[in-house]
Amino acid sequence: MPTSLLRAHQLTCIRENRILFDELDFDVNAGDLIQIEGANGTGKTSLLRILAGLSLPYEGDVLYGQSSITACRDEYYQDLTFIGHLAGVKGELSALQNLSFSLSIQGDRTDNIDQAIDNVDLTGFENANAAHLSAGQNRRIALARLWQSTSKIWILDEPFTAIDKSGVAALEQLFIDHTAQGGAIIFTSHQELLIANQQVIHINLEDNS
Amino acid sequence: MTPLDHQSLNYTPLSYGQLFMKVMNRDLKVAIHNKGDILNPLIFLVIVITLFPLGIGPETNLLTRIAPGIIWVAALLSALLSLERLFKNDFIDGSLEQMLLSPQPLFIMVLAKITAHWLLTGLPILIIAPLLGLMLHMEPLAYPALMITLAIGTPVLSLIGAIGVALTVGLKKGGVLLSLLILPLYIPLLIFATGAIEAASLGMPYGSHLAIISALLIGAITLSPFAVSSALRVSTN
Amino acid sequence: MWKWLHPYAKPERSYQLASTLLPWFAISSVILLTIGVVWGLAFAPSEAYQKEYYRIIYIHVPAATLSMSVYMAMATAVLISMVWQLKLADATAAALAPVGATLTTIALITGAIWGAPSWGTSWVWDARLTSYLILLFLYLGVIALNNAFDDKALASRAAGILTLVGVVNIPIIKYSVEWWNTLHQTATISKFDSPSMSTEMLWPLLINITGFAFMIGTLTLIRFKNEVLARNSMRPWVIELATKEGIK
Numbered sequence: 001m002p003t004s005l006l007r008a009h010q011l012t013c014i015r016e017n018r019i020l021f022d023e024l025d026f027d028v029n030a031g032d033l034i035q036i037e038g039a040n041g042t043g044k045t046s047l048l049r050i051l052a053g054l055s056l057p058y059e060g061d062v063l064y065g066q067s068s069i070t071a072c073r074d075e076y077y078q079d080l081t082f083i084g085h086l087a088g089v090k091g092e093l094s095a096l097q098n099l100s101f102s103l104s105i106q107g108d109r110t111d112n113i114d115q116a117i118d119n120v121d122l123t124g125f126e127n128a129n130a131a132h133l134s135a136g137q138n139r140r141i142a143l144a145r146l147w148q149s150t151s152k153i154w155i156l157d158e159p160f161t162a163i164d165k166s167g168v169a170a171l172e173q174l175f176i177d178h179t180a181q182g183g184a185i186i187f188t189s190h191q192e193l194l195i196a197n198q199q200v201i202h203i204n205l206e207d208n209s
Numbered sequence: 210m211t212p213l214d215h216q217s218l219n220y221t222p223l224s225y226g227q228l229f230m231k232v233m234n235r236d237l238k239v240a241i242h243n244k245g246d247i248l249n250p251l252i253f254l255v256i257v258i259t260l261f262p263l264g265i266g267p268e269t270n271l272l273t274r275i276a277p278g279i280i281w282v283a284a285l286l287s288a289l290l291s292l293e294r295l296f297k298n299d300f301i302d303g304s305l306e307q308m309l310l311s312p313q314p315l316f317i318m319v320l321a322k323i324t325a326h327w328l329l330t331g332l333p334i335l336i337i338a339p340l341l342g343l344m345l346h347m348e349p350l351a352y353p354a355l356m357i358t359l360a361i362g363t364p365v366l367s368l369i370g371a372i373g374v375a376l377t378v379g380l381k382k383g384g385v386l387l388s389l390l391i392l393p394l395y396i397p398l399l400i401f402a403t404g405a406i407e408a409a410s411l412g413m414p415y416g417s418h419l420a421i422i423s424a425l426l427i428g429a430i431t432l433s434p435f436a437v438s439s440a441l442r443v444s445t446n
Numbered sequence: 447m448w449k450w451l452h453p454y455a456k457p458e459r460s461y462q463l464a465s466t467l468l469p470w471f472a473i474s475s476v477i478l479l480t481i482g483v484v485w486g487l488a489f490a491p492s493e494a495y496q497k498e499y500y501r502i503i504y505i506h507v508p509a510a511t512l513s514m515s516v517y518m519a520m521a522t523a524v525l526i527s528m529v530w531q532l533k534l535a536d537a538t539a540a541a542l543a544p545v546g547a548t549l550t551t552i553a554l555i556t557g558a559i560w561g562a563p564s565w566g567t568s569w570v571w572d573a574r575l576t577s578y579l580i581l582l583f584l585y586l587g588v589i590a591l592n593n594a595f596d597d598k599a600l601a602s603r604a605a606g607i608l609t610l611v612g613v614v615n616i617p618i619i620k621y622s623v624e625w626w627n628t629l630h631q632t633a634t635i636s637k638f639d640s641p642s643m644s645t646e647m648l649w650p651l652l653i654n655i656t657g658f659a660f661m662i663g664t665l666t667l668i669r670f671k672n673e674v675l676a677r678n679s680m681r682p683w684v685i686e687l688a689t690k691e692g693i694k
Contacts, residue, residue: 394611
């Protein structure tokens with residue numbers, strides 16, 4: 001049996017007396033590109049936050065290696081990059097300051113930051129305060145971390161929101177590279193990936209509740 | 210084959226000191242852009258101090274007698290006012306979430322944030338304290354005690370207050386609740402700090418009071434970051 | 447070693463256990479309190495200095511003694527919940543908080559009533575009264591925090607952290623208030639010093655303390671049952687129970 005990177009075990013989530021998903025089981029293996037699907041309010045974000053250890057499930061466990069993620073946060077978080085709805089970008093600081101701070105806090109590569117800035121098309125804006133940049137550009141500051149990431153597991157909540165076409169293409173290419181190198185990506189998106197890719201695994205939360 | 214294998218090449222954890230400085234510097238940089246957050250609690254403090262002579266009369270003897278208590282109570286209240294910004298903005302923009310997902314030890318980051326908060330709100334109180342003493346005709350002998358108690362006492366305010374803020378940061382109406390949660394916990398500090406200043410103004414030794422306040426400070430430094438860390442995990446849930 | 451406890455980690459089993467225990471606690475508390483109150487108020491001898499009004503101790507002392515114990519019980523429940531991830535311990539802590547707050551309020555009110563004739567004023571900044579007032583604030587903080595969260599499990603975790611912070615602080619607060627009180631010694635008549643209470647006075651008091659303990663048990667069990675139901679409202683057994691009792 002191959003060891004999975006991450007395992008969702010009997011996850012149950014209840015919000016406001018409504019069962020969002022019940023006894024959800026799945027494995028995340030190296031090379032997996034998993035898209036969580038479902039209409040609004042079916043618990044996509046809740047599931048991602050549970051997988052990241054930000055929320056606790058009502059019942060069940062998320063296992064990293066052999067142990068529950070709450071028991072091995074430090075190891076798990078070395079191996080996890082999570083980008084949620086909120087960009088985690090400080091308006092008072094420049095794009096560059098924001099990026100280099102979050103890279104060093106997350107234990108990602110801090111060399112070659114200029115390249116990462118370039119990858120998300122922010123060259124020329126790196127010293128502008130994030131508050132003066134657009135929503136899409138703020139989002140890009142957060143996404144730039146992915147190019148510097150040393151983590152295997154990426155959990156991304158709506159990464160394509162507010163990103164233009166060329167940005168989406170670059171990001172999709174990065175997804176392909178990352179999974180090819182043995183990483184795993186769990187993401188939500190309202191749009192289909194442009195790359196017609198058979199290897200995308202779909203998990204639909206509407207089937208479960 | 211554990212998933213950890215490939216890490217060793219790239220991941221070099223920051224030392225505790227580096228991490229502490231990084232987080233603190235960032236908070237200070239951000240605060241420079243929000244000068245009102247630093248100034249307003251101070252102005253509040255001065256106004257509260259002004260209200261007392263107006264409320265109970267300008268009689269010098271009376272003011273001298275109650276000055277230590279008034280200054281310390283006003284400091285408690287202004288600390289309360291400034292505390293909310295400790296985690297609120299980070300919570301709103303998502304950087305708090307990122308901090309919780311970091312492989313670095315959370316309690317160091319929490320301690321760094323609290324230190325930055327104290328530098329921005331506690332230290333200024335210390336600087337204007339002599340002025341406040343002057344306004345209330347405080348006994349000249351008591352000034353050193355006032356300064357020392359504020360110097361070791363205001364960090365305790367930030368440390369204990371941080372627990373309350375961490376518990377309420379996710380709530381819409383956290384402000385009033387915050388005062389209910391932490392003001393009772395400030396009582397021992399208030400008692401010993403004012404006790405020290407009163408002893409000093411009578412020319413009596415107050416070393417034992419300072420020892421107790423220092424003990425409170427050490428206790429708060431060791432325990433508070435852990436309580437804050439687990440409270441933050443609850444609040445971002 | 448603790449195997450026999452495991453079934454009770456299931457909410458359904460402990461709900462049933464609480465239901466079984468409830469009548470015993472209720473009956474014991476009614477019997478003990480009736481005996482204690484009637485004996486204390488009507489038959490115990492009157493006191494030399496305070497004549498009849500000392501009799502309020504039969505309410506004041508049990509409430510005061512146990513209000514602190516309830517906080518400790520709450521903290522123990524929180525600790526159990528944190529160490530063993532036992533959700534039922536959360537329900538217990540949430541059930542205890544308002545009971546403790548009520549006891550503390552009773553202790554304060556009876557203290558003030560007692561103070562009126564013995565100190566000549568209803569409120570004195572006496573060390574003990576002041577620490578109970580602060581204890582009440584701590585209880586109110588825990589209750590307020592419990593109510594501030596929509597999600598019961600989150601509320602319990604938050605209130606739990608505050609409870610533990612409170613436990614660390616209670617001895618410090620108690621010590622500081624006592625020290626403060628000796629510093630600001632006012633010319634009040636100190637509470638009556640009775641090095642030895644006569645046995646006729648002591649017995650009804652002990653009976654009342656036990657009766658209070660059972661009353662706390664009763665109230666906590668009722669609240670515990672409600673908490674368990676509220677936290678498991680999605681469970682089949684709760685829905686079954688509700689339909690059986692005719693609730694839609």
